[in-house]
Amino acid sequence: MKSIFPKVNSGLNIVIVGGGKIGVALIEQLTAEGHDITIIDNNPSRIQTITNMYDIMGIVGNGASYGIQMEAGIESADLIIAVTGSDELNLLCCTVASQVGNCASIARVRTPDYSKEAGYLIKKLGLAMIINPELEAAKEVARIISLPTALDVTTFTHGQADLVKVKVTSSSPLDNMMVTDIAQNISNDFLIGAVERDNEIFIPSGNFTIKANDKISIVAARKDIHNTLKKLGFKMTTVKNCIIIGGGKVAYYLASQLLSAGVEVKIIEQSKKRCEQLSILLPKAVIINGDGTDAGLLDEEDLQGVDSFVPLTGIDEENIMLTLHAKHVSNAKVITKVNRLGFKDVINTLDLGSVVYPRFITAEAIIAYVRALNNSMNSNVETLYHMFNGRAEAIEFYIKEKSAVTDIPLMNLKLKDNLLICLINRNGRVFIPGGNDSFKEGDFVMLVTTHKGFGDIRDILKK
């Protein structure tokens, strides 16, 4: 039916199964990008609430049933995303859909049993992607722990470059420095991609002056990032031990990553049964059976002396309380996990330090995939990252073939305002491009912008 409104209806037809928190986060992001979404959930009142809030179609029923999928128009759908609470149901949804229509499918699979076999499942079941919000959240937390001065760490170009968010202190040499002077005075290995000051986002140009208390996002090659931060006056300590509150899936994924990096891990978990499971799964970790929100217990387990502290309970309020408590009594690096997206703005004002939103991370991965699916002409969105609560985007493109932007020196391209080309990865060599450099076929290009919805590298040009 697209033919009736060919020009306007440029979005994809997406079916989402499961209207839980992650389903809603996806709906929010994907409707904002202009796609046609149908949601399937077996709870009528939930469908009612969601369809009242967003401009989408709702269908009540079991998403894995053939009849329901047909009703949702699976035949003409481009993508199905199964994010119900059950891994098995999600996989079944995708399998059924792949038999009926010819849509791509994404399933959420989060039990460790299956997620180890993600590669096998993707291949055998013909999935486009498996998402595991818990694992992604754990990875993000682990990245921040490995670089404790950072508020936030994201990797680009297959781990060869990092985007690191830090807060400028008054003792830093960056304080009161113009962006053009940074290269000669400090180093030219890095670039400042974006600055947040008083709740406003700037993509800094040459004459922008950095001030103390700015939150800046630094882009640099992985190998240079330690040195860069050192030169900028940040203390570079390494984390040796970590206390995790709550023994859920994120805790398990995080603990196993930290342990393999040689960090001592202590997990405090309330349920005795879960503690026993964890002790089998993580023989090297110290598992403590007790209430992690009990200040006395935390004191006993030496919260004051620990390097890092990660509250991972299922309740946002508890996590935030624990963070504030830990900041008060110790100097540990604290990372807060927040599930609900609705209160992002107020949490931002609390100055909690590093905050991780698992649902946001998953939504980003899916949106990057959707943009690539919608626009896979001559470039591909490889990675998408929402900076500063979604007010700026860092995007990595893979340039598949020649187009209007390739082989022209960057200074001759008419680029949009509020956009900064941060780095190019050419055949494994990461560098910060100057005005005389140009894009070539096969490049990975990473850029930062406050514009939304870039799907193709040519979107950087002024129209």
Next chain:
Amino acid sequence: MNTSIIRYILGHILKMEAVFMLLPCIVSIIYKEPKEGLTFLAVLIVCGLVGIFASIKKPASSTFYLKEGCVATALSWILLSIFGALPFVLTGEIPSFTDALFETVSGFTTTGATILESPESLSYCSLFWRSFTHWIGGMGVLVFLLAVVPLSGASNFNLMKAESPGPSVGKLVPKVQYTARFLYLIYVFLTVIEFIFLAAGNMSVFDALTTSFGTAGTGGFGVRNDSIMSYSPYIQWVVTVFMVLFGINFNAYYFLLIKQFKKAFKIEEVKYYIIIIGASILIITASTFTTISSLSSTFRHASFQVASIITTTGFSTADFNTWPQTAKCVLVLLMFIGACAGSTGGGIKVSRLVVLAKTVVKELNSFIHPKSIKKINVNGKPVEHEVVRAVNVYFITFMIIFSFSVLLISFEGKDSVTNFTAVAATINNIGPGLELVGPMGNFSCFNIFSKYVLIFDMLAGRLELFPLLIMFHPAIWKDVVRKKIKR
């Protein structure tokens, strides 16, 4: 409450009305009616300017909830009617403002009740505007607005819900905007087909156009004094068929459009709708058949009147006021049944009655098996308790408004059949009733107070009661007043 978004929507609505008024201006050029044409042009300019002025500033927040949707809907219908009535007053064709408002509200709500003794005395452009209001009101102005103006913000479904007839409003496609476009696409397509059929029957272009508008919106304003009576049997059959078609749930047409024929013919409501029409035609044919007239013409008149009343159109080919009691009784019952949900027709709607009837059966069963649990099914799907509750409440509210209106207009001292059918014909958006307001009579005999009561009934009926009733809820006004004081 977000009052600025309501102002913004109202501004858009007025701009749209200004564009719609271009059509009568064109008609006035064709038929050389400079005075009327200029009046329309003047109203158009005022309407457009007010609209532009109101919508010049974009509201800070574009989110609105159900209450804003309801208030915006009710206010836009009232505003539309007031501006739409101005040309009639200014040209002097309907000098009294109340009468002009009655006529316009009757047009937009697709009622088709008139206060005119003889519509033929009106100018061509006024007649055109009068019929065109049916076409605009049939599918709804806000639905049209949603189809053409990309109102940002996700909650604009609340606007459509407030305006579209039926107990549960569904979307055809995920986006409201495209759903609205599909609806208008089907609507325009059916209207054009009817026009072609009518024009093929040697009807003049003007008559064919206005009759198509009247049928499409299930309105019922005729351009001749005797409605459709003096046209050929072929024309009468075409109008009959199209009235029935416009009374069908538009979802069925959408399913046909996407070639899901099975789904289209499985809609339970449409099945009952066709059965009711068939049965009523048989009863009326049997009761009105006399040895004087031929069976074919009796059958034709019976079919036409049944289709006209159940779809709440209100055209007529016979003075059914003179028919036997059985036939009249069937017609009055049909008035309350109304068309299908999701069509352009009014009335209580077949789907609501289906739910009500099934509830009664369920309750009866619970007397025999007091502990039995049974959900009501429609279209093979269980109906949620919320929907059943909403249907019950709708029915009760409908009855309360109905009885109060009958009481209010009975102060005039007219006979009770006139009062009863006048309210029934307006609240169900039909047009003609019985006795004084029968197909050969009109509503001019009522006094100003009764006319306003009937205007309220027409609007309440078209907007499915609650969007209009919510305007009387103190919370809505408190909100507005409080904001004013703060400033």
